[in-house]
Amino acid sequence: MSSQSLLDQLIGALRCLPGVGSKTAQRMAYYLLERDREGGRHLSHIMAEAMERIGRCSCCRTLTELEVCRLCTNPHRDAAQLCVVETPADQTILEQAIDYRGLYFVLGGHLSPLDGIGPREIGLDLLDARLSEGKVKEVILATNPTVEGEATAQYIHDMANARDIRTTRIAQGVPMGGELEYVDGATIAHAFSGRSEF
Known part of the structure; x- marks a missing residue:
């Protein structure tokens, strides 16, 4: 049995998500416990289902709960x-x-x-x-x-x-709406060498 409280374990578990530090995990845990326990229960149910049932498509290797995903079986x-x-x-x-x-x-x-x-x-x-x-x-x-x-x-x-x-x-380079002065040199060089007819 863990010496950590259940609340600390919940906060620690939420930190496994990318970009979620200790403060964000703490905020999420308190929110679920204080304001949305039903949402927390639903989240834990869907999370458990997803971890058990979602695997890789045997054809394209994307994530799916099917043996072959819907895109791979689409005749169109x-x-x-x-x-x-x-x-x-x-x-x-x-x-x-x-x-x-x-x-x-x-x-x-x-x-x-x-x-x-x-x-x-x-x-x-x-x-x-x-x-x-x-x-x-x-x-x-x-x-x-x-x-x-x-x-x-x-x-x-x-x-x-x-x-x-x-x-x-696929083409790479300067993003739409971007200004050259804010784009790094390597991106500009790649875009310039890959230029096409206008």
Whole structure:
């Protein structure tokens, strides 16, 4: 049995969430206990269900409670296009922001040999098997513009290139509404080298 009070354990448990420090966790715990116990009960029920039932899609590796997610089983999606993203959150952002009608593959991270994250850890063996099926005609790389994201994109490009599959990369650079004086030099250099016809 823990020597911590149940309240301290609740506050400590809430700190596992990203961006939640001790003060925020304390505020959340007090709010739930003082003002919304029913909301707290509902949250704990849904949290327990989600932890038990949500896994990865056997096809694209996104988070789902189904064996194969709804996007992968949608007959109106274009199986010839495969957008590769790092996280399920990246997939959701793309799905909400653009009218992309192809399919996805979610890596669950990026290559990072120093951290012991190699190709198998991010499912590149599964991606390779998927590319070898012959259905994919274009791989769209939407990994993050970090050193690791670029290395991962290059690795995937090489995999696709070995099978004569077209590889494209989402554009990167100056954000809409951004002003050049506030954008870092590396972003400007990348945007300038990737410029296109106007």
